[in-house]
Amino acid sequence: MPRIELRNITKKFGNFVAVDNLSITIEDGDFITLLGPSGCGKTTTLRQIAGLEMPTSGEILIDGRTVFSAEKSIDVAPKDRGVGFLFQSYALWPHMTVYKNIAFGLENLKWPRDKIDARVRELLSLLKIEEFPDRYPSELSGGQQQRVAIARTLATNPRVLLMDEPLSNLDAKLRMEMRAELKRLHHETGATFVYVTHDQLEAMTLATKICLLNRGLLQQYEAPLSVYNRPRNVFVADFVGNPTMNLVEFDVEKTEADSVYLSRDGMKAVFTLAKDSGRLSTGDSAAGGPGASAHPAARQGDSEPQGTVGGASERGDLSRLSGRVTIGVRPENVEVLGVALPTEAEGGATSRAGKTSLRTRVDTSLPSGMETVLNLRTAGGVMLSVVMIGSVDFAAEEELEVGFKPGRVLLFDSDGTLAASGSLCFE
Amino acid sequence: MKLTFKLKSFFRKPQNIILFVVCVVLGYLTLFPLYSMLRDTLTAHVSEARRLGVKAGSMTWDHWKRILFDKNSRTVFYRPLVNSLVTSTAACVISIVFGGIFAWFITRTDLKWKKTLSSLFIFPYIMPSWTLALAWLNLFKNSLVGGSDGLFTAITGVATPNWFAYGAFPISVVTGLHYAPFAYIMIGGILRNADSNLEEAADLLGTTRWRRLWKITIPMIAPAIFSTFLLVFSSAMSSFAVPSFLGLPVRYQVLTMQLYRTLDGVSPGQGYAIALLMILISVGVLAFNQRITNSRRNFTTVTGKSGGVSLVCLKRSRGVLSAVFLGLILLVSVFPLFTFALESLIIHPGDYRPSNFTLDFWISRDNTARLTTGEPGLLLNPALWAALWNSVKLSVTCALAAGTLGFLAGYAIVRGRGTRLAKAVDSLAFFPYLMPAMAFSAIYLSMFSVRHLFLPSLYGTFFILALIGTVKYMPFASRSGINSMMQLSGQIEEAGEIIGIGWWRRMTRLVVPIQKSSFVSGYLLPFISCMRELSLFVLLCTPQNRVLTTLLYYYNEKGWSQYSNGLNLLIVIIVIVVNWTVNKTTGASIDKGIGG
Ligand SMILES: Nc1ncnc2c1ncn2[C@@H]1O[C@H](COP(=O)(O)OP(=O)(O)OP(=O)(O)O)[C@@H](O)[C@H]1O
Numbered sequence A: 001m002p003r004i005e006l007r008n009i010t011k012k013f014g015n016f017v018a019v020d021n022l023s024i025t026i027e028d029g030d031f032i033t034l035l036g037p038s039g040c041g042k043t044t045t046l047r048q049i050a051g052l053e054m055p056t057s058g059e060i061l062i063d064g065r066t067v068f069s070a071e072k073s074i075d076v077a078p079k080d081r082g083v084g085f086l087f088q089s090y091a092l093w094p095h096m097t098v099y100k101n102i103a104f105g106l107e108n109l110k111w112p113r114d115k116i117d118a119r120v121r122e123l124l125s126l127l128k129i130e131e132f133p134d135r136y137p138s139e140l141s142g143g144q145q146q147r148v149a150i151a152r153t154l155a156t157n158p159r160v161l162l163m164d165e166p167l168s169n170l171d172a173k174l175r176m177e178m179r180a181e182l183k184r185l186h187h188e189t190g191a192t193f194v195y196v197t198h199d200q201l202e203a204m205t206l207a208t209k210i211c212l213l214n215r216g217l218l219q220q221y222e223a224p225l226s227v228y229n230r231p232r233n234v235f236v237a238d239f240v241g242n243p244t245m246n247l248v249e250f251d252v253e254k255t256e257a258d259s260v261y262l263s264r265d266g267m268k269a270v271f272t273l274a275k276d277s278g279r280l281s282t283g284d285s286a287a288g289g290p291g292a293s294a295h296p297a298a299r300q301g302d303s304e305p306q307g308t309v310g311g312a313s314e315r316g317d318l319s320r321l322s323g324r325v326t327i328g329v330r331p332e333n334v335e336v337l338g339v340a341l342p343t344e345a346e347g348g349a350t351s352r353a354g355k356t357s358l359r360t361r362v363d364t365s366l367p368s369g370m371e372t373v374l375n376l377r378t379a380g381g382v383m384l385s386v387v388m389i390g391s392v393d394f395a396a397e398e399e400l401e402v403g404f405k406p407g408r409v410l411l412f413d414s415d416g417t418l419a420a421s422g423s424l425c426f427e
Numbered sequence B: 001m002k003l004t005f006k007l008k009s010f011f012r013k014p015q016n017i018i019l020f021v022v023c024v025v026l027g028y029l030t031l032f033p034l035y036s037m038l039r040d041t042l043t044a045h046v047s048e049a050r051r052l053g054v055k056a057g058s059m060t061w062d063h064w065k066r067i068l069f070d071k072n073s074r075t076v077f078y079r080p081l082v083n084s085l086v087t088s089t090a091a092c093v094i095s096i097v098f099g100g101i102f103a104w105f106i107t108r109t110d111l112k113w114k115k116t117l118s119s120l121f122i123f124p125y126i127m128p129s130w131t132l133a134l135a136w137l138n139l140f141k142n143s144l145v146g147g148s149d150g151l152f153t154a155i156t157g158v159a160t161p162n163w164f165a166y167g168a169f170p171i172s173v174v175t176g177l178h179y180a181p182f183a184y185i186m187i188g189g190i191l192r193n194a195d196s197n198l199e200e201a202a203d204l205l206g207t208t209r210w211r212r213l214w215k216i217t218i219p220m221i222a223p224a225i226f227s228t229f230l231l232v233f234s235s236a237m238s239s240f241a242v243p244s245f246l247g248l249p250v251r252y253q254v255l256t257m258q259l260y261r262t263l264d265g266v267s268p269g270q271g272y273a274i275a276l277l278m279i280l281i282s283v284g285v286l287a288f289n290q291r292i293t294n295s296r297r298n299f300t301t302v303t304g305k306s307g308g309v310s311l312v313c314l315k316r317s318r319g320v321l322s323a324v325f326l327g328l329i330l331l332v333s334v335f336p337l338f339t340f341a342l343e344s345l346i347i348h349p350g351d352y353r354p355s356n357f358t359l360d361f362w363i364s365r366d367n368t369a370r371l372t373t374g375e376p377g378l379l380l381n382p383a384l385w386a387a388l389w390n391s392v393k394l395s396v397t398c399a400l401a402a403g404t405l406g407f408l409a410g411y412a413i414v415r416g417r418g419t420r421l422a423k424a425v426d427s428l429a430f431f432p433y434l435m436p437a438m439a440f441s442a443i444y445l446s447m448f449s450v451r452h453l454f455l456p457s458l459y460g461t462f463f464i465l466a467l468i469g470t471v472k473y474m475p476f477a478s479r480s481g482i483n484s485m486m487q488l489s490g491q492i493e494e495a496g497e498i499i500g501i502g503w504w505r506r507m508t509r510l511v512v513p514i515q516k517s518s519f520v521s522g523y524l525l526p527f528i529s530c531m532r533e534l535s536l537f538v539l540l541c542t543p544q545n546r547v548l549t550t551l552l553y554y555y556n557e558k559g560w561s562q563y564s565n566g567l568n569l570l571i572v573i574i575v576i577v578v579n580w581t582v583n584k585t586t587g588a589s590i591d592k593g594i595g596g
């Protein structure tokens, strides 16, 4: 079973760098999603693995075999790489029936007729499209066409399945179904899946690991929950999660080994390093980089943020921080402590460095049944989104006391890299 | 990266091999002739050596001086140039207005008999260009310049004035009508795809009809108008037959007539100089066209298929307008055929009494009684059968060669989009369209009538006719190839590539079957064009390998109008029958070829 390695892959179109020095290893049997905003190089990366596009430099290995290397002048043809490719537009052959679409590649391989027939029947039932082998693609619904495309791709038993936004043409409900279907297929075929999407929810639910790109550069390559809970930088933090993470910039006033004093527009706050800092920073390694590897265990393991991250050993203490930093809190990690009472104007629980709560006003409240999204405004004009389980309705302009869950506040340094996780209190 | 590796991976893509081969071959077959032309304009021809007092083959500026800076330049060059520009521009305007209005009525109103009308409307283009010119003469010629009166005068007794019967006016009208199908196909193509909601939105805002036409509809179809202009202008400027039929009687000269005069022996250098200037003008129009369409690309993207285009209801004028269009189109498309049939049956031209009719020119074994030579009637004439066989052989060869090459070129251009090589081949494949046919054939004559590289002398051979026809008609095929490949997503092919289908099988089992009708269309246009081509072959054909059109020209020069009319009718019928058959059996059509 194959493992795919990209080593320092760069792809230029003229002077434009579409993929910039990308190195990742996809382990055998993984389900990887390539995630990122439009134009970040996802399709290009996928096509390079398939051999449909030639990298400008770098190396690609599939199953230990070098299939592309600019230095060694190797470029294996797509058909000899043992990969299947599922196109966004399905690319079914309109002049062939469903049966023929699936059988064509096998005929080309000179399989005997009865074996072809058996294989096609098998795929038709695997994908639950037994009823229409004789229809033409134009006579099928989007979801059915999608299944035919998958069946065609699986026919020759590729050990790697590359998929370029295969669900983007389907409606929301069908998409949910097909997602489950893909997960089942991954399980049943045991192949390595690489899946392109710009839908982060899809990436979260499907993948064993997410490879997040921006402008051709690798941002983070880790299990979905790690990416969610410990985004390596501000871009990832902002891109993953819905509603998006609350990100607020502060100036560093003063630093100590385990705390930073911050200020903005008359608001002062203290960030304190989580107590059990460093516990995880050695095990589940930092994002990306050559040699970054998947640990299936990482999914089950507690991948919640703990203390300093991102090469903790050299960044261990906070005293090196300066300039403008960013504080990030996921909406579900903001807690509504209660309706603020006028008498309690100066109130709130206090900790070592000050209060742990903040007074805000309700801007909008959007209950959706299962949860409620609140948009709050602080005295300094900072907007905060908050997710509460259950439906609670607050009136606009109502005053609320909120606090951030201890240990769940992220601190990004002045170049946007995640520096530490901890707690925040206010002065 | 190592160079050999780069080259190897470059040529591993089939489109790059095709681009490379086409680039070399077309470069040799188009740019080299261009260079030879330029060289010939600067060297003294054998027939001029004495006059110039230099050795034949030595360098001279005489040709350029003579056409540009001589006291005769006015008659030799400037006057014909102005006439060419005037008639070509007028022809463009006529074809765009006529074709455009027709396209609008067909796509946007509830006109009756749309199917019949639109297939009849294409007729003038599939008929030889001089067909309408001959019909015009049959109808409107007068006896002022010698000869007999036309049908119109015979019936009404009204003599047509010279300006109406000959010269700039009929040349423009006839050429304009001949190319109106271009405009119809291109403008109709955009109107059919464009969202009529755009126009309706303007209606809702209370725009007046005229404002809407000017502000929305015209800008929307502007790219089609410019492309039509380019195609019609270059063709009109290099057309020879129409101006010579309609201009000669009153000595109305255009550039191609000067080309014919100088290229046919006297002073080819001057001819090539004129040809180069004509090419320059065409290239100028092309460049202008490209700039305009590029800056207006935003309009061409308005082609999202809209659900229902709501048709303008013509109400009470529906019947009248439909009848008017039918009448006009019958007049242009069907009536000429009738006049040819008529003229081929008449013993003394101009006399339409029943006693003057005979079938002798079709079926008599020996016409000694009527003509000085005993030319047998058309259907029994061995010369005609030989020419017919030759024409069919030639057209099929050219169609196969140009169609295949053009399709491959179109395929490779689209697949290699964005690379410099693809751009080069794109322009190179269109270039023969801009070459005046007559000059093109003259230079082939001079290049290939002597041993050339590895080729023996080709003068008088079938091969040289096939070669020049292939190159000249390749632009049609490559255009249609590009059009059809643009509609086919590259992923369709990649889906095959990745499961190991080789290139040849991808082409024959996927690409061609999916695009079958536009694929065949790429062969249809070269075939039709070749069947009715005159100027390209008139210099290259020897009496031994005449084709139908050069035979027609021969009859015309002899003044045997019954024969030329009859033969013309035959050519038109053959072309129409082939077009119809191909259309019915494969769905291919010339609109698909031109790219509507
Ligand atoms: N053939 C090409 N020539 C030039 N530029 C290209 C080409 N293909 C892609 N690019 C550029 O490379 C960048 C990455 O393209 P790519 O198709 O990989 O994006 P993507 O991440 O798949 O985006 P999307 O989510 O929109 O599909 C884009 O900016 C695109 O414009």
Ligand SMILES: [Mg+2]
Pocket (backbone or CB within 6 Å): A042, A043, A044, A164
């Ligand atoms: Mg993409």
